[in-house]
Amino acid sequence: MNKTLVFIINVDWYFRLHWLERAEYFQSLGYSIHIISNFTDNATRDELISKGFVCYELSVRRKSINLLRELRSIFKLKVLIESINPDLIHCVTIKPNVYGGLLNRLFFNKPIIYSVTGLGAVFSSTSLKFVLLRRFVTVLLRLISSKKSRFVFENSEDYQLFVDVGVLKHSNGTIIKGAGIDLTRFAPSSPPMNKxxxxxxxxxxxxxxxxxxxxxxxxxxxxxxxxxxxxxxxxxxxxxxxxxxxxxxxxxxxxxxxxxxxxxxxxxxxxxxxxxxxxxxxxxxxxxxxxxxxxxxxxxxxxxxxxxxxxxxxxxxxxxxxxxxxxxxxxxxxxxxxxxxxxxxxxxxxxxxxxxFSQEMVFERTHKVYNELLRL
Incomplete structure (x- = not known):
């Protein structure tokens, strides 16, 4: 297989912590891996490059609501996706999901995955700021939902919420529990009983x-x-x-x-x-x-x-x-x-x-989602 897969993710350390093993797995299957992220640490970027991944800088401030800044980020993201021309787009967390989804809907029409790795304060806070933001984000999520997209959730309650608010209107949601764990590396042992x-x-x-x-x-x-x-x-x-x-x-x-x-x-x-x-x-x-x-x-x-x-x-x-x-x-x-x-x-x-929650289960289920989308 010679397919190009691009991950769009908010920050480099989050990719390294939660997505590195999955990227390595798909690389082993023949995918060319590209990563668009905010690289805050040269060491992390150098490590990813040394593994054969192609890295692109995209400065997305997670707490920013500055319209001009966000529009600049969206435009740069469009240019990057055009230059990569991926076979498959995998977005992770709210801003990459919304920005990548809107661009894909308007310009690219590629198979796309939106990973919902928890709903955070936007969907759980009762403050007026987040209530208004939640309504706006929900409208955008409905807009980017399509037959060529898959929403991947880590738990069943987030999945059900997206059903209830009308985002999963194409039966395009699935649950894959967590990032997967290396059962050998995280081996069992007795507690030290040291309080x-x-x-x-x-x-x-x-x-x-x-x-x-x-x-x-x-x-x-x-x-x-x-x-x-x-x-x-x-x-x-x-x-x-x-x-x-x-x-x-x-x-x-x-x-x-x-x-x-x-x-x-x-x-x-x-x-x-x-x-x-x-x-x-x-x-x-x-x-x-x-x-x-x-x-x-x-x-x-x-x-x-x-x-x-x-x-x-x-x-x-x-x-x-x-x-x-x-x-x-x-x-x-x-x-x-x-x-x-x-x-x-x-x-x-x-x-x-x-x-x-084993790594093998997560890899297998993610691979199944990729194959389903690439066959559309």
């Missing part, structure tokens, strides 16, 4: 770190102490970003153990008893939770879409109420004091990942 909890995520207020710190303080008053290890990416191009200054202040005060941006995630997860992600907005399926389950770790997260896809309450983890530090503290206390439950949840989590 440690890992929070590993982008440093956004929406991810719930503040709530986790409040829960830690509640437990300290109950005489239940634990080490809160925090690792993640400082992501300033989001309105809800937590500043590095704040993170470092918490570290100086001894509230958290700040580890920075850790690359060796299997080792990091293995050093902790529990992985906790008290997110407050709609996720796809959080990768850290799939990785944690694969490593046989008990999980505490919140009862929101995406998280419910990987965690079954009282089976492989516990689901706290969003923004509820008392609920979170109660669940943390349960697992910190119950060695049997900690181990049992981990074992069941590994079984769930083996049955539903």
């Amino acid at each position: 440690s909890v890992l929070f590993a995520a982008r440093l956004l207020k929406d991810k719930g770190l503040h709530c986790l710190i409040d829960a830690k303080n509640i437990l300290a008053k109950r005489g239940v102490d634990f080490t809160l290890n925090v690792a993640g990416i400082v992501d300033d191009d989001v309105s809800s970003a937590i500043s590095l200054h704040q993170i470092e202040q918490w570290a100086r005060e001894g509230v958290i153990n700040w580890l920075g941006n850790v690359q060796d995630m299997p080792r990091l997860i293995g050093e902790n008893d529990i992985v906790c992600l008290p997110t407050t907005y709609g996720e796809g399926v959080p990768r850290i939770l799939i990785e944690a389950a694969s490593c046989q770790r008990a999980i505490i997260t919140t009862d929101v879409q995406g998280c419910r896809e990987i965690v079954t309450h009282e089976s492989n983890g516990l689901l706290a109420e969003p923004r509820d530090e008392v609920s979170l503290a109660d669940h943390l206390q349960t697992l910190l004091l119950d060695r049997y439950k900690l181990i049992e949840f981990g074992i069941r989590g590994r079984e769930k990942v083996e049955n539903e």
Whole structure:
């Protein structure tokens, strides 16, 4: 096969974290891989180029609503797609989906995939700004939906929402759970039983770190102490970003153990008893939770879409109420004091990942979507 596949994605580190293995897989099948993204790190770009991918710069500010800036980005994207002339376009996250979809509808009429990797604040926030934005985005999503397109969701609840709002009018939606996990790399192990909890995520207020710190303080008053290890990416191009200054202040005060941006995630997860992600907005399926389950770790997260896809309450983890530090503290206390439950949840989590979230399953299902579109 000699097909050209272009990924349009908002930022380079997100591609490397969630899409690199899939791109390598399709390259191995004979696809020529092109990546259009905002390259914030020369090292990441150089790594992708060294793998034989062709990279193109597109500066898309995720939190920007500056009309002139956005129009410039759309025009540049049009020029890039014209120059690549791909057989297949794969867009990831809201802005690339909308911009790539509109251009494809108006100019190219290529087979196109829209990956919906969680609906985020646009679809979960109740603020007026996001309510208005949600209505506008929904209209655009209906417009770009066509028989030559596929919307790929990471969880069933996002899929159903797109059915309800009339985006999937051509039976053109499918569910592929998460990015897929390398079951060998993220191997199971026994928890160290060292009273440690890992929070590993982008440093956004929406991810719930503040709530986790409040829960830690509640437990300290109950005489239940634990080490809160925090690792993640400082992501300033989001309105809800937590500043590095704040993170470092918490570290100086001894509230958290700040580890920075850790690359060796299997080792990091293995050093902790529990992985906790008290997110407050709609996720796809959080990768850290799939990785944690694969490593046989008990999980505490919140009862929101995406998280419910990987965690079954009282089976492989516990689901706290969003923004509820008392609920979170109660669940943390349960697992910190119950060695049997900690181990049992981990074992069941590994079984769930083996049955539903393996890399091979994701590759196979994505390949099926590509083939369906290329035959149209």
